[in-house]
Amino acid sequence: MLLSNASLPLPLNQEGKEVNYVGRFAPSPTGPLHFGSLITAVASYCEAHAHQGSWLVRIEDTDIPRIYPGSEAHILRAIDAFEFDPDTDIIFQKDRLDIYEDVIQQLHAQGLVYACQCTRKMLGSNHIYQGTCRDLQLDLAHQAIRVKVSDQVIQFTDPIQGTHQSNLKFDLGDFVLKRRDGIINYQLAVVVDDHLQGITHVVRGADLLDNTERQIWLGQLLGYAPLQYMHLPLAMNDQGQKLSKQNMAEALDLSQPSQLLQRALKALHQPEVELDRPARMLQQAVAQWSSTYIPHQTMLEGIYT
Known part of the structure; x- marks a missing residue:
C-alpha cells in the first residue's frame, strides 16, 4: 500500500459528515470543455449529492505536451460559471508525478512491472502485446514501463451499460504505465x-468503458478497495461523431450556464428544472435526480450541434 503521507484528506459532505459515496469529475485539459463534458459533470455531481455524498474535481494533466493553452483556465472558469461546488480543493495531476513514480517503483519491487524497448514500428498492427520484453530484465531508465497481466477474467456490472468482462492477457496483453518519453499513463x-x-463511485462517459478492466486490474495489484462504475451515453453531433476535442466540439458558452444546464439535464432524461441561477437549478436537479432515467445505450444522437 502507498505511504499514508501521500494520501489526501478524505472529503466530507456539505454538512461536514463522513460519507459512503465520493464521486468526481476529472477532465483532461487537452481542449476547452464542451457539452459532452458538461453532461458528465452534471451527472457525476447529481449522482453524488443524491446519495448525500461528496463530489471532487481533479484535472488529469499528466500528458503535459498535449495540454491545450488556456484549457485549464477554461475548466476552472466553467466550474465557477455553473456554480459547481467541489467538496475539496481541486488537484492537478502534473503536481503529483513523484507519487506515480513511487507506485511504479513499488510495483517493480514486487516484480509486477518491467521495462519494454519495443517501439510502435516493432509492434506493427498487433494491438495485443505478446510479452516480448517481459523476461529481458531491462533497466527501467529511458524505457516504457509495462505492468504484467494474468490469464484472469475481470468482470464488472455497470448500471447503464450492463455487464462487461475482459481477459487482459488475450484481449490486450501487458499494458504501458509510463511511456518512453517519461509521460505517466492515464x-x-x-x-x-x-x-x-477516497473515490468510491466513478461516473464518466462510455468512451472510457474499455479502460475499466485495466483500472480494476491495477487496483487489485495495489490492494485498493474496488470502485463502482457508471458509464454515460455519449453526446453526438449531427455527423454521428461523439462530441470531443478531437472532433473540434464547440467550447461551452460560459455566458449561458443556466440554459446549458437545462440542456444537459434534458440529455440525461431528467425531470425539467426551472430556469434560475445554476446553484438553485443544481439543487432542484439533485432533489429529483434518478440515474434510472438515463438511457441504457452508449450514444445520444443529435443532442447538441
Missing part, C-alpha cells in the same frame, strides 16, 4: 488518485 494516474482521494 491508467496509472487515475487509479492511484481515485484511491488517494
